[in-house]
Amino acid sequence: MKTSLLYRFVQKTDFSSYEDFYANFSVAVPPNFNFAYDVIDELAKEKPNETALSWCDENGASAEFTYAEISALSNQAAHTFIKAGIRKGSPVMLILKRRYEYWPILLGLHKIGAIAIPATHLLTAKDVVYRCKAASIEGVVCVDETVMLHIDEAEAKLKAEGDCTLRYKAFSPSVHRKDGTPLPSKENWVDFKAASQNEPTDFARPPNVNVNSDIMLLYFTSGTTGMPKMVQHNFVYPLGHIATAKYWQQVREGGLHLTVADTGWAKAAWGKIYGQWLCGSAVFVYDYDKFVPREMLAVITKHKVTTFCAPPTIYRFFIKEDLSKYDFSSMKNCAVAGEPLNPEIYEQWLKGTGLKLRECYGQTELTVTLCTYPWMTPKPGSMGKPAPGYDIDLVRDDGSSCEMGEEGQVIVRTDKRQPLGMFEGYYRDADLTASVWQDGVYYTGDMAWKDENGYYWFVGRADDVIKSSGYRIGPFEVESALMEHPAVLECAITGVPDPDRGAVVKATIVLAKGYAPSEAFKVELQNHVKKITAPYKYPRIIEFVEELPKTISGKIRRVQIRESQK
Numbered sequence: 001m002k003t004s005l006l007y008r009f010v011q012k013t014d015f016s017s018y019e020d021f022y023a024n025f026s027v028a029v030p031p032n033f034n035f036a037y038d039v040i041d042e043l044a045k046e047k048p049n050e051t052a053l054s055w056c057d058e059n060g061a062s063a064e065f066t067y068a069e070i071s072a073l074s075n076q077a078a079h080t081f082i083k084a085g086i087r088k089g090s091p092v093m094l095i096l097k098r099r100y101e102y103w104p105i106l107l108g109l110h111k112i113g114a115i116a117i118p119a120t121h122l123l124t125a126k127d128v129v130y131r132c133k134a135a136s137i138e139g140v141v142c143v144d145e146t147v148m149l150h151i152d153e154a155e156a157k158l159k160a161e162g163d164c165t166l167r168y169k170a171f172s173p174s175v176h177r178k179d180g181t182p183l184p185s186k187e188n189w190v191d192f193k194a195a196s197q198n199e200p201t202d203f204a205r206p207p208n209v210n211v212n213s214d215i216m217l218l219y220f221t222s223g224t225t226g227m228p229k230m231v232q233h234n235f236v237y238p239l240g241h242i243a244t245a246k247y248w249q250q251v252r253e254g255g256l257h258l259t260v261a262d263t264g265w266a267k268a269a270w271g272k273i274y275g276q277w278l279c280g281s282a283v284f285v286y287d288y289d290k291f292v293p294r295e296m297l298a299v300i301t302k303h304k305v306t307t308f309c310a311p312p313t314i315y316r317f318f319i320k321e322d323l324s325k326y327d328f329s330s331m332k333n334c335a336v337a338g339e340p341l342n343p344e345i346y347e348q349w350l351k352g353t354g355l356k357l358r359e360c361y362g363q364t365e366l367t368v369t370l371c372t373y374p375w376m377t378p379k380p381g382s383m384g385k386p387a388p389g390y391d392i393d394l395v396r397d398d399g400s401s402c403e404m405g406e407e408g409q410v411i412v413r414t415d416k417r418q419p420l421g422m423f424e425g426y427y428r429d430a431d432l433t434a435s436v437w438q439d440g441v442y443y444t445g446d447m448a449w450k451d452e453n454g455y456y457w458f459v460g461r462a463d464d465v466i467k468s469s470g471y472r473i474g475p476f477e478v479e480s481a482l483m484e485h486p487a488v489l490e491c492a493i494t495g496v497p498d499p500d501r502g503a504v505v506k507a508t509i510v511l512a513k514g515y516a517p518s519e520a521f522k523v524e525l526q527n528h529v530k531k532i533t534a535p536y537k538y539p540r541i542i543e544f545v546e547e548l549p550k551t552i553s554g555k556i557r558r559v560q561i562r563e564s565q566k
Helices: 019-023 035-046 067-083 103-114 125-135 145-160 193-198 237-248 266-271 274-278 293-302 312-318 343-353 430-436 475-483 520-532 560-563
Strands: 051-057 062-066 091-095 114-117 139-142 170-172 215-220 231-236 256-257 282-287 306-308 333-336 357-361 382-386 391-395 408-414 441-450 458-461 466-468 471-473 488-498 502-511 541-544
Touching: 019 382, 035 067, 035 103, 035 139, 035 274, 051 067, 062 067, 062 139, 067 103, 067 193, 103 114, 103 215, 114 125, 125 145, 125 215, 139 145, 145 170, 145 541, 170 193, 215 488, 237 274, 256 266, 266 274, 266 312, 282 293, 293 312, 306 312, 312 488, 343 466, 343 475, 357 382, 458 475, 466 488, 466 502, 471 475, 475 488, 475 502, 475 520, 488 560, 520 541
Parallel strands: 051 282, 091 114, 091 139, 114 215, 139 170, 256 282, 256 306, 306 333, 333 357, 502 541
Antiparallel strands: 051 062, 215 231, 382 458, 391 408, 408 441, 441 458, 466 471, 488 502
């Protein structure tokens, strides 16, 4: 069955090969496109009673919403924001974790042309101050008492400095303390549900609510170095994720898709709303505070999720469970992104479930950029091939193109065309934008090489590549070798300064259950790496730790490991 809505934007959806797909896939972009009106409201008319969002939490609570209900709730949210003085172009921060309120509230902001700023609940008062100053944030809606206290603290500091633009603070009524008791009413905070529940369930599209180039989303990137950057996306951005959902995640009409991501990160835009609804799939949300692999596996199989996407970290813990206990018969496709995928994880997941993991590469600034598409045989550890609309190249430090097999920086050439969904630059920072995007070339900062079949292979961030005794060593290859040892649960490879070699390879390792660190075990792991990859790449230094430092979004912070070595 064809999704009639999808065919308003994409004329051709069936392709005979990757080459056919890359050359001929295209999206028709209408003028003044607004996802909330042109997709959600239309779906509410076409199939009002079909499930759009299915939600459950770790305590057994659940809720379902149809397209008609999502549309109505977003209209009430739009009215609520208008009454609060939020207007077109107003920056509003949403800190709603995985709560179902996120979806209608985000759509409500789209409907009035405001700028939505999804953010994590782990922000401190200092983080809030930085974001309010950087983006002149006018409103915030949150779902966590601790965050509310941090916002109050930040607001007081901003007022004391005479630099406070924040004038609207609302909380979700589902906020509870850890002991389960509801929050008392808080001074200067609005109960968003109470404020919106009596508003009209229809909302007329305002004239000139947006043009395609207006800012729709701002993401503060997690980053492994430096202060967060403000990535701005315009109102066309959702259409860039049609290919994400249909050809990478392979969502299906009437299916149920789960992407494991907090709503504060761009991964939620990739997997929890835009492309999925455009392609006719319901979105499944598992709301949890602590990741317990067996519990997530039980939820996935109980609710018969049909397509699934998660970072390698999730699969890394999954394969340590007894996968034979779970029924994966409803699962049709599994995708992975966020960090490079170690081949060992791919093989163990395939063995345990019969499902191939399809990897992709992208950034908050981009959409899916390189991917293992349905017509392609997955090569474990490879990012795949370029996405339609992306003119990809690998270049040396002097800007010249690399030969096959030669490592270089991944760039996107935009002189002839700009990929649909690519960012519009860093908000209020022309210099930072120009530092990575100049003369029609966007520099990703990521290193890779391409094989004879056109598949790209990730090496590492340009800053992470280790130069030892004249050799260039990518951390990913050494990490992959270590991950093949059953004792290694997680690891990170970094370079340690050395007077003779320039740098030596260090492995920081989290051991799996049942293994204990020892000097003899270090030697065993070193010999294991020597057998798997070139001997000069083996880690001369090994440190065992309880956990690895990570960004809030789950990426390993190698920079923090390097700094601790100084």
